[in-house]
Amino acid sequence: SGSNSTVTRLIYAFLLLLSTAVACIMLAPGMEEQLKKVPGFCDEGLHTLIPHLNGFVSCDVFVGYRAVYRISFAMAVFFFVLSLMMIAVKTSNDPRAAVHNGYWFFKIAAIVGIMVGAFYIPEGPFTRAWFVVGIFGAFCFILIQLVLLVDFAHSWNENWVERMEEGNSKCWYAALLSCTSLFYGLSLVFVVLFYVFYTKPEDCAENKFFISINMILCIAVSIVSILPKVQEYQPHSGLLQSSIITLYTMYLTWSAMSNEPERNCNPSLLNIIAQIATPTIFPANTTVVPATPAPPKSLQWWDAQSIVGLVIFVLCLLYSSIRSSSNSQVNKLMLSGSDSAILEETGGAGSGAAEDGEVRRVVDNEKDGVQYSYTFFHFMLFLASLYIMMTLTNWYSPDADFKTMTSKWPAVWVKITSSWLCLLLYLWTLVAPLVLTSRDFS
Numbered sequence: 001s002g003s004n005s006t007v008t009r010l011i012y013a014f015l016l017l018l019s020t021a022v023a024c025i026m027l028a029p030g031m032e033e034q035l036k037k038v039p040g041f042c043d044e045g046l047h048t049l050i051p052h053l054n055g056f057v058s059c060d061v062f063v064g065y066r067a068v069y070r071i072s073f074a075m076a077v078f079f080f081v082l083s084l085m086m087i088a089v090k091t092s093n094d095p096r097a098a099v100h101n102g103y104w105f106f107k108i109a110a111i112v113g114i115m116v117g118a119f120y121i122p123e124g125p126f127t128r129a130w131f132v133v134g135i136f137g138a139f140c141f142i143l144i145q146l147v148l149l150v151d152f153a154h155s156w157n158e159n160w161v162e163r164m165e166e167g168n169s170k171c172w173y174a175a176l177l178s179c180t181s182l183f184y185g186l187s188l189v190f191v192v193l194f195y196v197f198y199t200k201p202e203d204c205a206e207n208k209f210f211i212s213i214n215m216i217l218c219i220a221v222s223i224v225s226i227l228p229k230v231q232e233y234q235p236h237s238g239l240l241q242s243s244i245i246t247l248y249t250m251y252l253t254w255s256a257m258s259n260e261p262e263r264n265c266n267p268s269l270l271n272i273i274a275q276i277a278t279p280t281i282f283p284a285n286t287t288v289v290p291a292t293p294a295p296p297k298s299l300q301w302w303d304a305q306s307i308v309g310l311v312i313f314v315l316c317l318l319y320s321s322i323r324s325s326s327n328s329q330v331n332k333l334m335l336s337g338s339d340s341a342i343l344e345e346t347g348g349a350g351s352g353a354a355e356d357g358e359v360r361r362v363v364d365n366e367k368d369g370v371q372y373s374y375t376f377f378h379f380m381l382f383l384a385s386l387y388i389m390m391t392l393t394n395w396y397s398p399d400a401d402f403k404t405m406t407s408k409w410p411a412v413w414v415k416i417t418s419s420w421l422c423l424l425l426y427l428w429t430l431v432a433p434l435v436l437t438s439r440d441f442s
Contacts, residue, residue, distance in 0.1 A: 003363050003371075004092070004101050004363070005370070005371035005372065008100065008101045009372075009377065011104065012377075012378075012381060013317050013318060013381075015075075015108070015111065016075060016317065016381055016384060016385065016388075017314065017317070019071055019072075019074075019075045019111070019115075019385070019388075020310075020388050020392075022071055023067070023068045023071045023072065023388065023389075023392055024392065026064050026067035026068055026071065027064040027065075027067075027068065027392065031064060031067075032063050032064060035063040035064065035066075035067055036063055038119055065127075065393045066127060067119070068389055068392050068393055069126075069127055069130055069131075069134075069389060069393070070115070070118035070119050070121065071115060071118070071389075072134070072385050072386060072388060072389030073114075073118050073121075073130060074111060074114040074115035074117075074118045075111065075115075075381075075385040076137070076382050076385040076386055076389075077114055078107075078110060078111050078114060079378045079379070079381040079382040079385060080378070080379070080382045082099075082100070082374075082378040083374075083375045083376075083377075083378035083379040083382060084375075085099065086100055086374035086375045086378060087375050088375075089370060089374050089375070090369060090370060091367060091368065091369055091370060092367055092370070093367060097370075097374070100374050130389075133386065134386045134389050134390045135390065135395075135410065135411065135414055136386075137382070137383045137385075137386030137387065137390075138383070138386050138387040138389075138390040138391075138395075138414070139414050139417075139418050140383050141380070141383035141384055141386065141387040142252070142387070142415070142418040142422070143418060143421060143422065143425065144316075144380055144383065145248075145312065145313075145316045146245075146248065146422040146425055146426070147425070148316045148319055149244060149245065149248055149316070150241065150245070150425075150426055150429060152244075152319060153240060153241035153244045153245070154236060154241060156240065157176075157236055157238055157240045157241055158236050160172050160175065160176050160240075161176075161236065164176070176240060179240060179243075180238075180239045180240045180243045183240075183243035183244055183246065183247045184239075184243045184246065186247055186250075187218070187243070187246045187247050187250045190247075190250045190254065191211060191215055191250065194207070194211045194250075194253065194254065194257070195208075195211060197267055198211070198257050198265060198266070198267070199211070199265070200264065200265065203264060203265060204262070204264070204265035206260070206265070206412075207257050207260070207265050210253055210256060210257060210416055211253060214249055214250070214253050214416075214419060214420075214423075217249075217420070217423050218242075218245070218246040218249055218250075218423070221242055221245065221246075221423055221426060221427055221430075222239060222242040222243075222246065224427060224430055224431070225237050225238060225239060225241065225242045225430055226238065226239060229434060230430050230431065230434065233433035233434055234430060234433060237430055241426075242426075245422070245423065245426050248422065249419050249422060249423060251308060251312070252415055252416070252418060252419035252422065253416065253419055255308075255309065255415050256412050256413075256415035256416040256419070257412070259394070259395050259411045259412045259415065260409075260412055261409065309391045310388075310391060313384065313387060313388065313391070317384060390411075395411035395415075
């Protein structure tokens with residue numbers, strides 16, 4: 001038994017994860033032979049140029065990307081239509097709430113139908129247009145991930161501080177200090193690795209700027225979080241939240257640098273391993289044999305930053321499906337009710353318990369008011385579909401005729417700008433009570 005506010009979100013999350021798995025299968029080795037059979041997907045004689053590879057390669061390279069675009073298109077259309085349908089739904093008594101919480105067979109059939117139909121969309125400008133939509137959608141979802149991370153960090157900190165006040169304070173204080181130190185330690189290690197592998201003494205000025213400015217901003221935000229004035233208005237703010245935001249910012253910095261078109265400033269994981277493994281000091285009279293160049297950066301989705309991006313996406317998606325925030329600012333950003341969904345579920349489980357052998361069923365805990373905004377939830381999944389599309393295709397941009405397939409600077413600036421906005425958003429959650437003194441942020 002459970003509440004429909006939680007179960008419904010978990011089912012939608014499962015549908016999105018299932019579509020992600022299907023998209024990954026489309027990129028699996030051997031699938032290109034099947035995809036080439038789709039009319040117009042791989043016209044005979046069509047070739048593309050990958051700048052860091054020698055010469056032209058066949059369209060086998062990007063048919064998987066075309067398939068991912070169409071699968072993501074289907075999921076995005078599905079969730080966007082639902083977000084429009086659910087505008088202004090206030091309680092589960094609204095007839096549209098039944099569509100949101102039920103009719104799963106018809107909704108799954110609709111997804112399959114849209115997905116199949118999407119494969120017959122003429123290529124033309126579709127991929128280029130959808131790439132632009134994908135960039136903006138993924139950018140917005142990165143900000144939503146930040147809001148969820150802030151919410152998670154606040155909840156984590158509050159929970160452990162409460163346990164520390166209840167008893168055994170030394171143990172919980174040590175745990176809090178250990179986690180904070182671990183996150184800051186990892187961030188520092190990443191900064192050092194970025195300077196070693198993603199910068200050159202006479203080159204990569206952009207990377208040097210990205211790393212330095214984000215490191216300075218993270219230090220500034222961490223200092224602000226423990227200022228006496230901020231602590232007075234935000235007693236639960238602290239370094240644990242700042243350490244999590246700092247680590248996430250370092251991930252966004254790495255993700256941005258991983259999309260740079262300059263291969264000299266953007267080594268693949270194999271290149272980095274080769275640099276570490278190659279000895280730099282040799283005994284006298286030793287002939288140095290030039291190392292075999294590492295393979296060029298692959299177009300496949302399973303590179304390191306894409307895998308990390310998928311893991312963060314899955315965790316944020318699951319958390320958004322079961323979250324019960326006590327942070328009023330986060331609730332306003334996520335358009336959620338102030339009541340805890342999990343507490344409602346726990347309190348309502350007794351009414352849904354089986355009596356005299358009856359089957360347990362999901363409890364409707366939204367008759368008096370929805371626990372979250374249906375429209376915003378579906379819109380978030382719409383953005384998540386676009387984020388998955390961009391992650392699986394490495395943010396690569398096709399040109400008009402698929403003559404070239406490159407990672408463009410706009411994708412780099414979108415990611416690095418999102419890191420700055422993330423820090424700005426977190427800073428606002430800290431200083432808002434000081435600036436807007438007339439408003440209640442408790």
